[in-house]
Amino acid sequence: MKKIFCLAFLLCSAHIFSQKGYSIASIPEELTEYSNSVLLDELVEIDVTNINKLKEKKYRVIAVLNKLGDRDPRLHEYYDSNSRVKDIEVRIYNAFGKEVEHFKKKDFRDVSRTGYNMYTDSRMLYLNYTPTSYPYIAVFESETESGDTAFLSPWIPLKGYAESAQKSVLKIKYDPANKPKYKPQNVEGLDIAISDTPEELIFSAANLKAVRYEEHGPLMNKIFPSVYVALNNFNLKETVGSGTDWREFGIWMNKSLLSDVGDVPEGSLARVKSLVANETTTEGKARKIYQFVQDKVRYISIQIGIGGWKPMPASDVDKLSYGDCKALTNYTKALLDAVGVPSYYTVVYGDKIKWDIMEDFSSLQGNHVILGIPNNDEITWLECTSQDTPYGYIGKFTNDRDVLMITPEGGKIAHTKVYETEENTQENSANVRIDANGNLTATLKSVSKGLQYDDDYMLPKEKQEELDEHYKKKWNYINGFSITDINLDNNREEVIFTEDLSLNIPNYANPVGSDYLFCANIFNQNQYIPPRIDSRKQNLYIANGAIDIDTITVEIPDNLTIEGLPEATVLETKFGKYQIDFNISSDNKLTYTRELIINKGEYPSSEYENFRDFLRSIARLDKTKVLLKQNIQ
Numbered sequence: 080m081k082k083i084f085c086l087a088f089l090l091c092s093a094h095i096f097s098q099k100g101y102s103i104a105s106i107p108e109e110l111t112e113y114s115n116s117v118l119l120d121e122l123v124e125i126d127v128t129n130i131n132k133l134k135e136k137k138y139r140v141i142a143v144l145n146k147l148g149d150r151d152p153r154l155h156e157y158y159d160s161n162s163r164v165k166d167i168e169v170r171i172y173n174a175f176g177k178e179v180e181h182f183k184k185k186d187f188r189d190v191s192r193t194g195y196n197m198y199t200d201s202r203m204l205y206l207n208y209t210p211t212s213y214p215y216i217a218v219f220e221s222e223t224e225s226g227d228t229a230f231l232s233p234w235i236p237l238k239g240y241a242e243s244a245q246k247s248v249l250k251i252k253y254d255p256a257n258k259p260k261y262k263p264q265n266v267e268g269l270d271i272a273i274s275d276t277p278e279e280l281i282f283s284a285a286n287l288k289a290v291r292y293e294e295h296g297p298l299m300n301k302i303f304p305s306v307y308v309a310l311n312n313f314n315l316k317e318t319v320g321s322g323t324d325w326r327e328f329g330i331w332m333n334k335s336l337l338s339d340v341g342d343v344p345e346g347s348l349a350r351v352k353s354l355v356a357n358e359t360t361t362e363g364k365a366r367k368i369y370q371f372v373q374d375k376v377r378y379i380s381i382q383i384g385i386g387g388w389k390p391m392p393a394s395d396v397d398k399l400s401y402g403d404c405k406a407l408t409n410y411t412k413a414l415l416d417a418v419g420v421p422s423y424y425t426v427v428y429g430d431k432i433k434w435d436i437m438e439d440f441s442s443l444q445g446n447h448v449i450l451g452i453p454n455n456d457e458i459t460w461l462e463c464t465s466q467d468t469p470y471g472y473i474g475k476f477t478n479d480r481d482v483l484m485i486t487p488e489g490g491k492i493a494h495t496k497v498y499e500t501e502e503n504t505q506e507n508s509a510n511v512r513i514d515a516n517g518n519l520t521a522t523l524k525s526v527s528k529g530l531q532y533d534d535d536y537m538l539p540k541e542k543q544e545e546l547d548e549h550y551k552k553k554w555n556y557i558n559g560f561s562i563t564d565i566n567l568d569n570n571r572e573e574v575i576f577t578e579d580l581s582l583n584i585p586n587y588a589n590p591v592g593s594d595y596l597f598c599a600n601i602f603n604q605n606q607y608i609p610p611r612i613d614s615r616k617q618n619l620y621i622a623n624g625a626i627d628i629d630t631i632t633v634e635i636p637d638n639l640t641i642e643g644l645p646e647a648t649v650l651e652t653k654f655g656k657y658q659i660d661f662n663i664s665s666d667n668k669l670t671y672t673r674e675l676i677i678n679k680g681e682y683p684s685s686e687y688e689n690f691r692d693f694l695r696s697i698a699r700l701d702k703t704k705v706l707l708k709q710n711i712q
Contacts, residue, residue, distance in 0.1 A: 101140055102176040103214045107286065110243040114289040115148030116141050118236070118244040119216070125231065125251045127259070131314050133225045144214045151242055152217040155205035157192065161316055162225035164204050171208070172216040182206055229315040229443050231259060231308040236284040243289040251280040251308065262307045262440045269304055282306050294609045295690070296617035297681065298432060309442035315388065325483065328441040329490025336389045337424060337485065341413040343393050348417045355418045365452055366470050368414045369461055376400050376407055378464040388443070404448045407463040411450055423451040423484040427477050427495070433622065435481035438492045449477055451484050451493065460495055467537060469571035474533035500624025500678060503529035507602055512634040517588030517595045523602055525578040530623055536576045539567045556604050560584040593709040595639065599661065599671035603629050604701040609691050615684045621654065624679040633669040639707040641669060648700055652693050654678055659700060669705065
């Protein structure tokens with residue numbers, strides 16, 4: 080009888096817990112400023128007292144204030160072959176706290192998380208809820224179990240821009256012999272507390288205001304409060320792992336994930352050894368192997384079991400001629416090993432936004448793998464998933480960030496190539512002829528290097544209609560043009576991309592009576608001006624520097640004469656330099672030159688308006704027109 084009473088009491092308590100009186104009216108006004116949603120209450124309880132099992136319970140209450148906040152409740156859970164969702168439900172309340180809908184596990188959709196993967200065993204339960212009115216309150220509860228303890232979700236009380244948090248708590252119960260390490264970030268000056276006991280960690284936050292998205296701001300992980308948590312000893316798909324520091328973590332990866340996947344069939348080994356037989360340098364051998372891999376394999380992602388971290392065997396890649404980033408990197412490494420070229424399997428966060436592997440916090444991090452080849456004090460980085468990327472070129476996806484190299488001595492933090500401003504160039508040179516009616520014919524040669532090469536080198540893969548669309552978008556300020564000839568050259572040896580185009584641009588010069596107004600900057604007008612941001616809080620962040628150089632030579636017809644040549648202009652700021660000049664020769668040819676230098680860097684928030692002024696001035700000056708007067712006989 081006593082047991083029945085206790086059970087009834089617990090069930091009643093759980094029901095009361097999920098029926099707290101939340102309402103929109105009770106939200107403090109400061110939490111609604113710049114907010115699309117407010118996290119009213121959150122409790123996440125994680126139990127890792129057993130290294131082989133991770134238990135997690137979530138209780139989350141989100142007030143959605145408008146349509147832009149519909150994604151913020153995050154009404155989903157993930158699972159795979161080594162984990163399960165024991166229970167999941169959602170209750171929807173109106174603005175006054177009255178329950179209007181209740182969804183149970185059977186109401187959730189169960190779908191594969193295939194995405195860009197050919198196959199994966201990861202799945203998702205999600206609720207596709209469409210609200211009938213705003214604001215509303217969503218109460219989300221879930222309970223999950225996993226056999227993996229390698230991933231402890233970071234505590235991030237502010238989940239994204241325009242989301243505030245009234246209360247958020249994370250509790251982690253653990254075995255005192257395997258206490259989690261943790262790393263707080265961006266918590267200074269906020270109502271955030273950390274309680275550290277011999278058996279439990281508690282992180283709590285209260286009344287965190289929303290962070291407004293501001294263009295050209297720093298990365299989210301430089302702004303949002305968070306605490307990263309990891310076990311020094313963990314289980315990953317029935318593989319015991321350890322990593323008190325990066326050296327030990329790398330030793331574990333070498334032993335458990337990489338040591339038994341490097342065998343390549345003898346026939347292929349003989350082939351690559353023959354391929355490099357006449358090469359006398361490390362780079363010469365590596366270039367031949369890299370080209371061999373690019374010609375042989377293609378990228379397909381397969382994520383099954385430990386496959387999210389362990390590469391597919393090199394012998395399988397050799398046989399099947401495909402693999403994901405781990406498999407293709409490991410295969411390239413195995414072939415390089417065979418010809419005596421050392422290389423390092425390297426974990427990285429691949430994204431055009433620069434994310435670093437945390438140097439002082441060893442744990443399972445990263446979402447991509449590349450290969451590093453040591454060259455004295457330098458590392459040559461190889462992107463092994465692409466059939467088109469040049470040897471030693473990594474571009475915006477993996478440049479300039481901290482990565483984890485797996486060496487024979489263990490894990491080491493390294494930094495990928497930094498493309499300096501003077502390397503990221505685009506040089507445009509054009510010869511233009513204007514006819515008596517203001518129509519243009521032009522030939523353009525555009526040469527791109529460094530990170531600007533990254534923007535264009537895949538263009539030869541595009542279909543003709545896609546190329547047409549590319550140039551229409553690039554020169555959308557031109558009211559109609561046709562490309563009569565195009566030649567694209569991807570020089571992979573020197574990492575230079577060249578575009579040679581011939582164009583017709585009818586009615587380009589604007590008639591003014593019998594005269595014409597003509598904009599000499601035909602092919603590189605800046606139209607981007609960052610939006611105005613009142614009371615900006617974040618620093619100004621310019622991720623990459625670049626240099627554009629334009630030279631346009633214009634042949635003026637005999638019936639027209641240039642009148643009032645615009646003056647040369649120079650703008651010089653801490654963000655960069657801009658200069659234009661106009662000159663006319665004795666044979667009635669106009670030469671227009673333009674140079675724009677943008678410097679990368681981080682600047683105080685007070686400089687944002689000056690940056691806007693710089694780009695606004697460039698946009699105005701790029702439209703500078705020349706008056707072409709009709710010769711009166």
